[in-house]
Amino acid sequence: MSVILEVKDFHASYGKVDALSGVNLKVDAGEIVTVIGPNGAGKSTMLNAVMGALPAGGVARGAVCYLGSDVSAMPIERRVAQGMCLVPENRELFSSMTVEDNLMLGAYRRRQAGDKNYLDQTDVVFGLFPRLKERRRQEAGTLSGGERQMLAVGRALMGKPQLLMLDEPSLGLAPLIVKEIFHIISDLRKTGVAILLVEQNARAALQVADYGYVIETGEIVLEGAASELAANPRVIESYLGLA
Ligand code: ATP
Secondary structure (H helix, E strand, O other): OOEEEEEEEEEEEEOOEEEEEEEEEEEEOOOEEEEEOOOOOOHHHHHHHHHOOOOOOEEEEEEEEEOOEEOOOOOHHHHHHOOEEEEOOOOOOOOOOEHHHHHHHHOHHHHHOOOOOOOOHHHHHHHHOHHHHHOOOOEHHHOOHHHHHHHHHHHHHHOOOOEEEEEOOOOOOOHHHHHHHHHHHHHHHHHOOEEEEEEOOHHHHHHHOOEEEEEEOOEEEEEEEHHHHHOOHHHHHHHHOOO
């Protein structure tokens, strides 16, 4: 199976605060890989650093190999151009623009690159998110939390990424909507995109993922097939509870 992403001996810090200490992880083609862990464990830092988008003051070192090449010195625009895409925790939509216009922004890079088929993903996105199709002319700022998350993922898909990184897609959403979002994440498999999913909702994340990592204070403390992690007593005790 071909490797999409491999992060090796990865470190990140903010001044004197070490956020990641020697992380190794891998995402294979067509796979959903999840990283679970408590608040402040370093999950967002990892996705931002892999994308080359650490906030000011953040420094990363170690290798980020994407499709076989080390991209750790590459600026974010080139990583995006090569098919890496991050949907950040705050979703970063343009509130006063319509759903459709937000989606078009996701296709902007392909359009700039002269790709005449840059709108070909619209049907795929509307197929995955019929609710966005119904609301295509509605301003993004008037969408519900769940719809905003769908739009953020839909916009990312417009760029036809090969690696989609999702930072806590279920954050702040009601349980029924969380269920819907995870259902959609599972459906994304059909599009062939590889997914790196960071979540505090360990139960749902391990249900959709193939493989998982547990991160605590910047270090991977456990890894394995998602079904094995879900049955691991340590994971059950710390992250799944008894329910
Ligand atoms: P959460 O689930 O709460 O978002 P997380 O697992 O994503 O947590 P990070 O946000 O990556 O964790 O934070 C990892 C560590 O780095 C924490 O100790 C945090 O306080 C610190 N940190 C994160 N961002 C910054 C920043 N911009 N400046 C300084 N320290 C930061």
